[in-house]
Amino acid sequence: MPFITFIRWQDVVDILLNSYILFRLYVLFRGTYVFRVLTGIAFLWIFQRISAYFGLILTSWVMQGITAVLALIIIIVFRNEIRSVLQAKNLKAILWGFPQQGGPTTIQLIVDSVKTLSKRHIGALIVLPAKENLDDVLQGGIPLKGLISKEMITSIFWSDNPVHDGAVIIEGDRISKVGVILPLSYKSDLPSRYGTRHRAALGLAETTDALVVVVSEETGKVVVAKNSNIINIHGSASLTKILKEHMGLHEIESDHQQKEKFKMGIAALISFFFITGMWLSFSKGLDTLITLEVPVEYTNRSPGFEIVDASVNTVRLHLAGSGALIKSIQPEQVQVKLDLGHAVIGRNIFSVTQDNISLPPGIFLRKVVPSVVEVTLDETIKKEIPVQVDWVGELPENLILSEIKIDPEKVEVIGGKRILQKLSTIYTEKVHLDNLKEGTGTIFANLALTPASLNIAPGSKDRAKIAYVIKSRVQ
Amino acid sequence: MRLKTIIIIVLLCSNLFITQFLFAQNTLHSESKTVPKKLTLDRAVMCEDIKDFAPLNPAVVFSIKIGKVCCFNSFDPVPEKTFIYHKWFHKDDLSTTKRLTLQPPRWTTYSTIQLRETDKGPWRVEISDQKGNLLYILRFSITD
Numbered sequence: 001m002p003f004i005t006f007i008r009w010q011d012v013v014d015i016l017l018n019s020y021i022l023f024r025l026y027v028l029f030r031g032t033y034v035f036r037v038l039t040g041i042a043f044l045w046i047f048q049r050i051s052a053y054f055g056l057i058l059t060s061w062v063m064q065g066i067t068a069v070l071a072l073i074i075i076i077v078f079r080n081e082i083r084s085v086l087q088a089k090n091l092k093a094i095l096w097g098f099p100q101q102g103g104p105t106t107i108q109l110i111v112d113s114v115k116t117l118s119k120r121h122i123g124a125l126i127v128l129p130a131k132e133n134l135d136d137v138l139q140g141g142i143p144l145k146g147l148i149s150k151e152m153i154t155s156i157f158w159s160d161n162p163v164h165d166g167a168v169i170i171e172g173d174r175i176s177k178v179g180v181i182l183p184l185s186y187k188s189d190l191p192s193r194y195g196t197r198h199r200a201a202l203g204l205a206e207t208t209d210a211l212v213v214v215v216s217e218e219t220g221k222v223v224v225a226k227n228s229n230i231i232n233i234h235g236s237a238s239l240t241k242i243l244k245e246h247m248g249l250h251e252i253e254s255d256h257q258q259k260e261k262f263k264m265g266i267a268a269l270i271s272f273f274f275i276t277g278m279w280l281s282f283s284k285g286l287d288t289l290i291t292l293e294v295p296v297e298y299t300n301r302s303p304g305f306e307i308v309d310a311s312v313n314t315v316r317l318h319l320a321g322s323g324a325l326i327k328s329i330q331p332e333q334v335q336v337k338l339d340l341g342h343a344v345i346g347r348n349i350f351s352v353t354q355d356n357i358s359l360p361p362g363i364f365l366r367k368v369v370p371s372v373v374e375v376t377l378d379e380t381i382k383k384e385i386p387v388q389v390d391w392v393g394e395l396p397e398n399l400i401l402s403e404i405k406i407d408p409e410k411v412e413v414i415g416g417k418r419i420l421q422k423l424s425t426i427y428t429e430k431v432h433l434d435n436l437k438e439g440t441g442t443i444f445a446n447l448a449l450t451p452a453s454l455n456i457a458p459g460s461k462d463r464a465k466i467a468y469v470i471k472s473r474v475q
Numbered sequence: 476m477r478l479k480t481i482i483i484i485v486l487l488c489s490n491l492f493i494t495q496f497l498f499a500q501n502t503l504h505s506e507s508k509t510v511p512k513k514l515t516l517d518r519a520v521m522c523e524d525i526k527d528f529a530p531l532n533p534a535v536v537f538s539i540k541i542g543k544v545c546c547f548n549s550f551d552p553v554p555e556k557t558f559i560y561h562k563w564f565h566k567d568d569l570s571t572t573k574r575l576t577l578q579p580p581r582w583t584t585y586s587t588i589q590l591r592e593t594d595k596g597p598w599r600v601e602i603s604d605q606k607g608n609l610l611y612i613l614r615f616s617i618t619d
Binding site for chain 2: 386388389390391392393394395397400401402403404422423424425427433473474
């Protein structure tokens, strides 16, 4: 049978769902130690499956043990890392979002700092050199070579800071100098609202290819000076754009995004193939056969009918499926039901087919033995039948059980017409003579209904009271 | 001589009268007796043996050790020569049927079976007339 016919829609959903879960785990944990250990576990698992396939019992067993222990260790050792990944993100980010790699970029830090300075009306001059060397045009300055941070930039331009009037030079991700004096512009047509900072920024921009960001102390407005131009900045986005253009990050970023998309695509594909492999391993890799003895359940029997005979009470089902699924079968998951809705009094023959059998997902029926079940139905009637005690055991040799009186003498029994027509006596359960003494006495015994399909009619007693007389034997 | 003749005649007449009377009585009586009498089972018991035409140790449970068991019946009256059947059932399976003859006016009779190890369990004997009408059922058990 072609393999594709075995795949159900549940299997497709199963694979896709788990592939996505694996892909999301990669997205959320990539770059962390957890991810590396998870990758290690995945390789161990693959190794274990290969070992099992080739019959390397000990290796397979050891790999299985290590995998299980590692899975436990990962939760204990990396609990903080896992918690930080899961807690820091909202549900949407966990299920759908793509977190940015690494911390905030230099541009992001500069933009955030400028935004803060602008809001607080702290004057600032930030120089971002391009290709030209600025040493010839800059004066003074104190080397710093500190990593950029928002707090650092804000504190440099704080009014009480001795270097707050000068400019800062940013090279790469570091502030290389602070308190630098820039050359002033000699332009005479500068608007009157621009002060010395703006003139200094323009002065540097005119003579070099550097970009200078200016924050006005008076108005808090932000401008960028580049190539003899002063550009008003409205919002963080436009500043970010200009800074990126200046640093030539647009192309780099585009490349980076392409690479990122490619990585994600590869990760998604690997997730899909890995889960498909796992699914095949679990579901199809080991095609196991099992034979189950399952009781036949008769449904939709007419209330006036009684099952008096059935050729079998159980059928043997030959089932196939993966070892894991076969092992996990619960008895209540496998049912054989025969519909007696159209059955008639007398012999009925039913074929046991796939339609009569319910199986758990992933388990397939190969054969039913026997495939035909014969059921004999009878009409249900009531009949009054005498009761007789079924004595067992032995009295002492000198005694005889001379007389008994049984109550009730007769009981009304409900059952199949054919059975009841043949039945002339209802016996009690075995009553032992051994404990009975000479004289009179009374004992009780339950009625034994055979076959089990018989029932005592409502109103009739299902227990007999036996009054007896035991006398001495006449020799 | 004449007196003797008269006496003889009187005696003959009286004899005839008495005879006639008695005959009439007998006829009446026999007419009342001619109403068909029904065969009546007077007594039916299971017993270990029969002794002096009477059941010995009637009981409802018999040990297999005694080797046999009897079904004793007493019929009174028996209107005419007839016969009855004893059908012995072990559980619900017919084990044997015995045909027993009855003679009027009354009759006692019995049937017996020999016991084997496999005969343990509940038994019944159905007593029926020659037409198969069930007269009585005796129930008993064979035990250890």
